[in-house]
Amino acid sequence: MSLRVAGALLRAGALLLAAAVAVFAATAALPADAIAVRSGGRIEGEQLAALRAAAGLDRPVVVRFLDWLGGLLTGDPGASLVSGRPVAELVGQRALVSAVLVVGALVLAVPLAVALARSRGTAAGVLVVAAAALPPVVVGVGLAALLAGGWQLVPPVSLLPAGRPPWSRPALLVLPVLTLALPTAAYAAGQLRGTVADVIARPFVRDAELRGVPGPAVALRYVGPLVAAPALRVLAVSAGALVAGTTVVETLFGMSGLGELLVAAVRTRDVPVVQAVALLAAAVVVAGLLLADLAAAATSSGPARRGRRA
């Protein structure tokens, strides 16, 4: 068991490192660097080279990566190549907004996904697939037209009150959270429907139902443990998708979170900022996968297996 936990932790660390390398390499491979974009064709030759050297961009990519990694491990993620502001400050200022969106979307998406995953029938399946396939921007515009335009329940933009927590006007969170949650719930449900159907069809579940065990108890004691590990895995990937979804949602509803920061940082080749935000997103996914691994380890000797033997 402890060996398995150690293995899972090791795998999580390796995944994070791989993500960091991949993101760094991808950003470095983009045409033009931060200095070129910042100076927008206004300078050339020696001037350009001097600015590059000042920003440390004249060093080989491997050296830059190791320098960045060293900084990160000692708690300093560096400074923006565009504004000179500390990355920790830029991320810290915005993390709460995005976290509220992602957590809010998860709180909504998980029960919705459970409900959808248990549903059976072709129509339900088609609906789930269709909803999962909708791009967030379409969902967002549609929801805004409905809830803000038609019914006028909530404002069409989410301008959070300055200097107060993002949830101090909850109505502002409705559109962005729903826009993130609905396609994610549909995606998760689509992934889990097959598994859930298989488990429900197992004899011990039918047994329990025939014995008169109440529905929720069946779900919790007999179905839940078998679905837990794949569900957590889907949840981890969904959480990553939600973080990615903030890039669209924040722009659409006028919010300044990590999504907006990431889009701008990629556009301006602001590598330290890209790294920090991308790594945070990766950490969310990896942490979720780690939890799924641990859950799988814990449930491998759970009641469901005993039930199967019985």
Place this chain on the structure above:
Amino acid sequence: MNAPPPGRLGRLAATALAVTALALAGCSAGGAPAASPVDTPSDTLRYAAPSAGRAATNDPHGLLPGESDIVRMALTYDVLTVPGPDGAPQPRLATAWTPDDTLTRWTVTLRDDAAFSDGRPVTATDVLFSLRRMGGKAAENFGRLAMFDLAASSASDSATLLLVTTAPYAEVGTALMGATFVVPAATTDFTAGLVPGSGPFRPTGGDAQTTVFERNDEWWGPPPPSRVIEVRAIADPAARVQAVQSGEVDLAGSVPAVSVVPAEAAGFTAVRKPGATMYPVVMRTDTAPFDDPRVREAVKLATDRQQLLDTVFLGQGELGNDLITPTDPSSPRDLPQRTPDLDRARALMTEAGLAAGVDVTLHTTTAYPGMDTTATLLAQQLAPIGIRATVQIGPPDTYFVDVYGTEPFYVSFLGGIPFLDVVRVALTPGSPTNETAWADPSWASALATALADPDAATRGDKLGELQARLRDEGGYLVWGVGDRVDLAAPGVTGVSSAIGFGAGFVDQVTPPS
């Protein structure tokens, strides 16, 4: 099996959605009465300012990519001069600027009643420090102070500055306009936040999107009508429109043309700022086929300007007459409007030896709305005179690195800057941003003569003649200029119609009562 009927699923989803929406809306409705006195007191102006979608910069002297940053700087810091309604410089921190006989040594007199928020008076030393800092960041601010020899300039006394120019330069008032944000001398750290300023407002807080400003009651200027200004940096123009229409803000800067008519019908005020947006088409005068002035003229004559204006700016703007800065005070106003003349254009192409036509690539991007449409339409309009243009749309992030100032034929961008700024950026031989490769020595010497002319009227005439020559001989096709439109909630007044840096000053806007 106990499969639910298909209808149940839809109902379930709809119920979940509605319950959540109602619950959250209900929460906020309960909180709203308590929050509203804080949120929308009548002495607060909430401004959705255009942003480049980037994290706010705190350095007033480098690159200010988003207007929201200029707004924040213009509230916090004093500048030396500001553009007036006619685009000519008006006093701000500088009360007078007078040259010697050579027009190379300028005495700039400063107000003696300006003070930074930390109590220190603003002196010539602070001004010189700030100008030198701008000079040091020339690579980021388009060499804004390139006409000055800042090392040779000096502070004569606490309220007087001696500014030395590298050549006779009669338009020093214009050169100091807009961006000359004055900070305390010897300030080194511009990353932690805005440093003490002497402007009409003082930053008191905020978050990644919003900076909250409170009126600086010690400011020397006219008392601002609002006590608090909230500046929100919002990148998406549609989100800015929605924000003002739903009452979340009082003023939205630079909204899409398509939103203006419905908003006016709904009672909002549209503040039009003519001459703000221009997508001139660059033809490099040193590269075939555009090195032949007849080809450039043919392009100018083949262009259907009205169609471009109607399509790209939805008719909200003016036809272009190939004048590069039509709203500059010195731009000639009496030239006939250039109209399509395909016969003459074809004749010019034949004269240039291109009767069989020519293949060219027309570069464009999606950095600003309508740049791509400009290229598509123009390519169609040039086909009848044998110019077969292939439109290539480049990614917006690298367009100004790869295409701008490099390619021979592309859609460029100019946003409401004065003629002499365009000269410095785009018409100076040897500069990497001399995008049309304009290097006519007689034009350059005529420019030097104009700038050495102490008489404002004759100098204006000379500058006008230079612009007329550029119109006929230069490499810019200026087919139109788009208005910028700001949307204001009912009761908001005092929004300036200035463009460029002038649009960044909102301290005299009256909030809704």
